Amino acid sequence: MDQSMVRLQEVAGTNKKSKIALDLNVGASTVTNWAKRGVSKEGALAAAEKYNADANYILSGSSPNTTVSDLKAKIKTMQSSTIQSTTNPNDPEGTLRVPVDYRMDGYVPVISWVAAGSFSDVMPVTIDDVIDWIPRPQHLSKRAFGLIIQGRSMWPEFKPDEIIYVEPEIAPWDLKDGDLVVIHCNDDKQATFKQLIMGNGPEDMYLKPLNPDWPDQKIVPMGECMLVGIVDSKVTRYR
Structure with a gap:
């Protein structure tokens, strides 16, 4: 049998090929062929x-990479033994809240824009808000986090699906x-990412998209606003 x-x-x-075929929604003959010639990509x-x-790991036997679920499990283990959690009465039963500093040296969490909107020292995001983990540049604090670019308001400097580092x-x-x-x-229901234009004073301050073709070139925030963080840099991936 192929390794x-x-x-x-x-x-x-x-070891049941029929069970694997059912799990992966492929034919039994496909799994039999994998056993003889190797699993396809x-x-x-x-x-x-x-x-x-x-x-x-399946294809070549190289050491498995740590998955997001592995990291979450490790976080929960550390949280239960070393970190005191906070609670929110509006959370569903069983929700676990921990500080964004998960004591995962070398990594920062990528969270949703909705979660970023509720980011604070008093009420940190939940573990379930974590979408991914990315390496943390040494100059960023352990409370830094990542956000995935949505839309084209900051185009072309920031493209959809790119990840930015935010320093709170x-x-x-x-x-x-x-x-x-x-x-x-x-x-607003979620956080927003824009360029800050100071003007001549607080009354002249506004937000501006980098995309010159964006319809709203001068955005004056309404209501009470909170600074979530400053964008430090972005992750560049080519595939």
């Missing part, structure tokens, strides 16, 4: 998603004209 099939059976937790990717495994440890009076900021206003 990639052996590893597939290992991550699937079964498409099969490994499907198995990785189904069994929360690593496709490279900055005071409003330390901001400068032209800084890229993430803010949240009470009237």
